[in-house]
Amino acid sequence: xxxxxxxxxxxxxxxxxxxxxxxxxxxxxxxxxxxxxxxxxxxxxxxxxxxxxxxxxxxxxxxxxxxxxxxxxxxxxxxxxxxxxxxxxxxxxxxxxxxxxxxxxxxxxxxxxxx
Amino acid sequence: xxxxxxxxxxxxxxxxxxxxxxxxxxxxxxxxxxxxxxxxxxxxxxxxxxxxxxxxxxxxxxxxxxxxxxxxxxxxxxxxxxxxxxxxxxxxxxxxxxxxxxxxxxxxxxxx
Numbered sequence: 001x002x003x004x005x006x007x008x009x010x011x012x013x014x015x016x017x018x019x020x021x022x023x024x025x026x027x028x029x030x031x032x033x034x035x036x037x038x039x040x041x042x043x044x045x046x047x048x049x050x051x052x053x054x055x056x057x058x059x060x061x062x063x064x065x066x067x068x069x070x071x072x073x074x075x076x077x078x079x080x081x082x083x084x085x086x087x088x089x090x091x092x093x094x095x096x097x098x099x100x101x102x103x104x105x106x107x108x109x110x111x112x113x114x115x
Numbered sequence: 116x117x118x119x120x121x122x123x124x125x126x127x128x129x130x131x132x133x134x135x136x137x138x139x140x141x142x143x144x145x146x147x148x149x150x151x152x153x154x155x156x157x158x159x160x161x162x163x164x165x166x167x168x169x170x171x172x173x174x175x176x177x178x179x180x181x182x183x184x185x186x187x188x189x190x191x192x193x194x195x196x197x198x199x200x201x202x203x204x205x206x207x208x209x210x211x212x213x214x215x216x217x218x219x220x221x222x223x224x225x226x227x
Contacts (some may be wrong), residue, residue: 004158033214042119042204043159045214056213091158103149104215106158 004107006092012113013082021077021110025094032069033095033104034077038088046090049075082114117142119218121205127224128195136190136221138205145207148181148188149215153202162203163190195225 005024013019025032034046045059049069060066064082069075079086089111093104122137138148147166151159165172165181165188172179178191192199202222206215 035217040219042219043206043215043217045216048213050213059214093158103161103164104159106160108156108158 004092004094004105006090006107006110008110009108010111010113012115014115015084016081018078018080019082019112021079021090021092021112023075023077023092023094023107025073025075025092026096026105027073029094029096029105030072031095031097031102032075033093034067034075035091035093036088037091037109043091046077079112082112084114087112087114117216119143119205119207119216121203121218121221123221124219125222125224127226130195130197130225130227132195134192134195134199134223134225136203136205136223138188138190138218140186140207143186143207143216144183147208148179149206149208150177150179150188150190151204151206151217153204153220159204192223197225197227200224 007022030051032049035043036046037043047067048056064080067077089109091106091109093106095102095104118141120139128134147164149164150162152162153159163172163174163179165179167183176193180189202220204217204220206217
């Protein structure tokens with residue numbers, strides 16, 4: 001595809017429900033990142049996938065958060081038992097670099113609102 | 116703890132003037148630094164990358180400097196235009212880390 005896509009663009013859910021957010025990275029990009037951006041805050045790193053290596057989960061804020069990347073392409077971020085403080089824009093980015101860091105290409109984000 | 120600060124939350128300048136945005140960091144020794152632009156409702160878009168051994172980088176009307184002694188990067192937009200209005204984010208790579216650390220951004224408004 002032309003760029004990173006994310007779905008849904010907006011998600012409103014009730015406290016306690018589970019949500020799944022999807023990211024389709026740029027074809028051929030081996031690295032995939034999830035970030036969270038709260039109102040007035042910088043981007044907060046959540047998780048990083050690189051090829052077939054074990055993901056770096058060091059940024060996940062709690063065990064309610066998990067992510068998968070299937071077939072080295074599409075990724076799903078799952079938030080279980082959502083809380084109001086989970087409300088934010090969730091951004092996915094992909095990168096072509098095999099080692100180290102390179103330019104990251106971001107999707108448009110999913111705006112999550114937990115009521 | 117590691118910290119990234121961008122000089123101000125918002126900056127207003129007159130069209131045609133040079134905008135200067137500041138990114139300061141502490142407790143880092145980044146191998147390189149990146150600047151991104153973010154428009155409302157959109158994801159950040161990469162603008163420039165500068166490495167620790169580079170003093171200055173230019174791209175069209177954009178210029179970035181990187182002073183590892185002062186632990187500071189300056190981002191300049193010359194001959195600014197209303198279309199340059201956006202939030203600008205600096206991001207640092209930390210050697211051995213798998214992610215970028217982002218500042219909170221500076222919202223630039225160029226007034227016609």
